[in-house]
Amino acid sequence: MIAGAAGLATSYFTAMVMTIRESPVVAVAELVIRLTPGQVVERAIQVLGTNDKPFLVAVIFVVLGLLFAWAGRLARRSWWQPLLLLAVVAALGGVAIAVQYEARATDLLPVFVGFVTWVVCLAILTDSLRNADRRAEAAPQAGPDDVRRAPRRGFLLGAGLMAVASVGVAVLGRVVGRGRRQVEETRRLLRLPGVSLPDPPAGVSVGLEGISPWRTPNEKFYLIHTAIIPPAIEPTDWSLRIHGLVERELVLTYDDLMARELTEGWVTLNCVSNPVGGELIGNAWWSGVRIADLLREAGVKEGADAVLQTSDDGWNCGTPLSALTDDRNAMLTVAMNGQPLPIEHGFPVRTLVPGLYGYVSACKWVVDMEVSRFEDISAYWTQRGWGEQGPVKMSSRIDVPQNGDELDAGSQRVGGVAWAQHTGIRAVEVSLDGGAWQSVEIGDAGTIDSWAQWTATLTLDEGDHFLRVRATDNDGQVQTGAEADVLPDGATGWHEVSFTAS
DSSP: OOOHHHHHHHHHHHHTTTTTTTOHHHHHHHHHHHHSSHHHHHHHHHGGGGGGGHHHHHHHHHHHHHHHHHHHHHHOOSSSSHHHHHHHHHHHHHHHTSSSTTOOGGGHHHHHHHHHHHHHHHHHEEEHHHHHHHHHHHTTTOOHHHHHHHHHHHHHHHHHHHHHHHHHHHHHHHOOOHHHHHHHHHHHOOOOTTTTOOOOOOOOOOOOOOOOSSOOGGGGOOOSSOOOOOOOOGGGGGGGEEEEESSSSSEHHHHHHHHHOOEEEEEEEEEOOOOOOOEEEEEEEEEEEEHHHHHHHOOOOOOEEEEEEETTTEEEEEEHHHHSSSSOOOOEEEETTTOOOGGGGGOOEEEETBBOOGGGTTTTTEEEEEEEEEGGGGOGGGGOOOSOOOBBBOOOEEEOOOOOOOOOEEEEOOOEEETTTTOOOOEEEEEEOOOOEOOOEOOSSOOSSOOOEEEEEEESSSSEEEEEEEEEESSSBBBOOOOBBBBBTTOOOOOEEEEEEO
């Protein structure tokens, strides 16, 4: 296990020195994510939330530890068996790296360095242990115990020094790999002309404590992506290629993008994995460049109906061309709530398309847009069982009260949010204890791309109660009460909470 840790440390160090984003362990974790069936991924998100990726990495380290321990046992009786086992482990790491997006042959060097470290360290420790055993067996059997144990102490000292050195190498790799910190500093100092942060629209606040705020702070905005380590990209190193079924290919640098006219707006973004009443949703003020203008400049050819977007980490999504070229504010986003995008949210550039779930539209760290046809592309989540188009389904949520709350009997205010991006919310109704639906007050946002806050005043008798909510969009469609899972294209049903009044 000590030899294995040394190999992982030198492998990580090499990856950091070479400024490779993915160490072999990270590459294996992301390969596992890509190969995991969609339903299993969805279940992991529901059970573990944002801890799903740390849990996966921890499992990988546990498995590696067991394999290294097994290699150590094999080394006591054979020289080639542990070598074969370690070669298989290294090969798996190599495959995980090789299948990464735009992988290069040099990206395999960390795996090679780690494997050599494993072999050398295991040989040194095994020989040291065998020599210690031979010296212990040759020691006078009648002598003091410490005389016979002295050779083993030498082995333990050497193993301890190797373990400490491994930790030191890993820490040094962290120090050397300052890429993310440098990018974070660049982001902190970046000034974006034309980017603003207005106050929330007049009338949106319903003044109820505990309700979701109109604007979701960046640090509280939900995060769902497949990258174990988010790409850290300097704006000067970023570029976007628009190609495929177009009259002329476009390649844009960050400066090219920022030289164009910016568009801004309030847009609610939510994940297809959000269950009824879930929290994988947020509303922010986004700033960027309209994608429709770029596609018009490129000249989309007849027959195209999709754009395959690809991230710097290789993740991709197929977006309906119509949603990128109509009147909605689909944009290449550079700022979120008046600040440059956080790295985890796609800095320096990501896409945002109102009215579509993120899995078909919101490509973080976007570097490639290929105009194509749905029949000719295969996107990350759709090939795992999710729907192809991904329009957001109307939904509503109760924020106050929460399940299990105890309220005072009498007059009480309740509230929450409702959304139907790029259609808008016309009305919201609540039903207490299965009674008649009654209309509630809605905050006037003046936009159809954001959620709407709502509130109502109810008279509560003493006892147990349950409250339901449903919405009606601007097209007159009433939110369905039929319950459906998040797969394949979003959950449906009425959110309900139970509480007690006394």
